[in-house]
Amino acid sequence: MRDTLTVILAGGRGSRLEPLTRDRAKPAVPFGGLYRIVDFVLSNCLNSGMRRMLLLTQYKAQSLDRHIHLAWRNYFCRELGEFIDVVPPQQRIDDNWYQGTADAVYQNIYAIEREQPEDVVVLAGDHIYKMNYKTMVDFHRDRDADITIGALRVRCEDAKQFGVMQVDPDGQLMGFQEKPDQPIPTPEDPEVCLASMGIYVFKARFLYERLCDDATQPDSAHDFGKNIIPDAISNSRVFAFPFLDENRKDSVTPHVGADAYWRDVGTIDAYYEANMDLIGVDPQLNLYDQAWPMRSFQPMLPPPKFVFGSEGHSSRKGEALDSIVCQGAIISGGRVARSIIGAGCRVNSYASVEDSILFDHVDVGRHCKLRRVIVDKGVNIPQGTEIGFDPAADAARGFTVTESGLVVIARGEVIPAETMV
Structure with missing residues (x-):
């Protein structure tokens, strides 16, 4: 994975989580007692062998920056080409804050190019789940894809908050709608849609070209889901990668609903329910899995x-x-x-x-x-x-x-x- 660079979008304002985000960015909100929300995507990266990361921050980043320094710096050796760099907005390209997810990556395109990756993995820093990104990168390379999108099967009534994909039997995208009012179900199950998880793998050169082209479009929202993905479907190789839950990847049942644990904790109630998921006798998200450990800062305190x-x-x-x-x-x-x-x-x-x-x-x-x-x-x-x-x-x-x-x-x-x- 040394020829792969990971870009984590961690600048979300998280206004629907106020007052928990009154003094901190959404990825820095505590979760599960010991962790911060961002620890889950970072643990996935480390467990997947991905050790070159740029963490893009924006709003109220001090708490997040301090947490990264305390909890994560010691896992990486700069002399071996490993790093996790916290990158605040630098206004290198223009005087604006990030206008969208694609613009956030575009404004840091020089930092990405400097590392000369073959592929760029773009992740959101505010979701709760376990996933092996190496499997997705291997899938991306096996199909010679320009873009690969992490795909989650969700009920149609819940799909309006996602990008919804239609794919052919080989997994190549035939259609994509961002947050549609009438989500298109999968052919095999009329009650289920294939939703984008906001997880992307790009060929690096393809990403640079698309970002630079999108930046010149005055009517663009400069967003991956609204602009980059829909524009690429007709003339590029875009594939959907089925989400494999690390806690349930050996299950014989399909990864639908409870079988694939992924939570967007974007509201107070969703955040609360995800926390409460952890205290069950057999929780869907297993924090005690030694094969896929979740890491965080461990304060020097006595036992309870x-x-x-x-x-x-x-x-x-x-x-x-x-x-x-x-x-x-x-x-x-x-x-x-x-x-x-x-x-x-x-x-x-x-x-x-x-x-x-x-x-x-x-x-x-x-x-x-x-x-x-x-x-x-x-x-x-x-x-x-x-x-x-x-x-x-x-x-x-x-x-x-x-x-x-x-x-x-x-x-x-x-x-x-x-x-x-």
């Missing part, structure tokens, strides 16, 4: 601790059921159920945390009750506070409340003692 469980303290027992509890957390006489507890958190006596996500260093006071709540880093919940039981009251306090009743407490939120019950 559960106290007041001995005889004589039966009324206050520190316990966590069906939950993920990260290092440094102390469940001090409180009860946690179906939740994700970040590093350095504390759940104090008689408190109850259910169906919730606590980011790092959250302190939950005595007698608190939290249900279906996401709490950002470092928030102190005063004792006796109840959140997640009355959506109108939670909204009146200034918390973000989704249509499903999920409550989000932003980083730096100060919850006054008057909310005590």
Whole structure:
């Protein structure tokens, strides 16, 4: 894979994830207690043998840049031609921010050309899944493709948010529609569409030519899905690569629905559901797979601790059921159920945390009750506070409340003692 360069688009604003993206880019949002969203695509790259990466940032990139420095720099040796370079917008070509996915790559075309790759892999840094990109690159080269697109089979009712592809029996694209109102189903199943995952492999020379041509088009959105892919179908070799889930690649069933785990965590509710997927008895996304490890920054903290469980303290027992509890957390006489507890958190006596996500260093006071709540880093919940039981009251306090009743407490939120019950 030394003749392949990976470009990761990690500049997303993530406005639908606010307030979690108020101070950080979407790929830098914590996920699963220990990780950031971007760790999944980076782990896939490392496990696939791809060790030459450009990470293109844009909005609120400081948190993401710091995480890459802490978690990922040591995996690469510059002397051996390995690197992960964080590349902010440099306005080398014009004075604009990135206008679209294709424009983001175009504005960094000099950095890509300098590495002289044979193929360029373009990935989004804000999706949750496991995938071996080497298999896709091999597929791309075997078919002498100009572009290969990662393809996911989704239900037609969910396909309106994707690019939808039609392919011939060999997998070559015959049609492509970006976010269509009426998605075209596959011939073999009228309820399923073939959707683009936003994962591309390009012949490097072909990519340069198409990007330079697209940059001269004043009416273009400068986007891969809206412009580059549809324009290439009629006169180039464009193929769809069926997504192979690394957790389920040996399954005898087709990779449809639950069999192929891929999540776009673009909204608060989608983000919450993807986190909750992790705490199942047999989760679709296996974080404990030693053959395909997920990597991240490991803070120097002690193991989690559960106290007041001995005889004589039966009324206050520190316990966590069906939950993920990260290092440094102390469940001090409180009860946690179906939740994700970040590093350095504390759940104090008689408190109850259910169906919730606590980011790092959250302190939950005595007698608190939290249900279906996401709490950002470092928030102190005063004792006796109840959140997640009355959506109108939670909204009146200034918390973000989704249509499903999920409550989000932003980083730096100060919850006054008057909310005590």
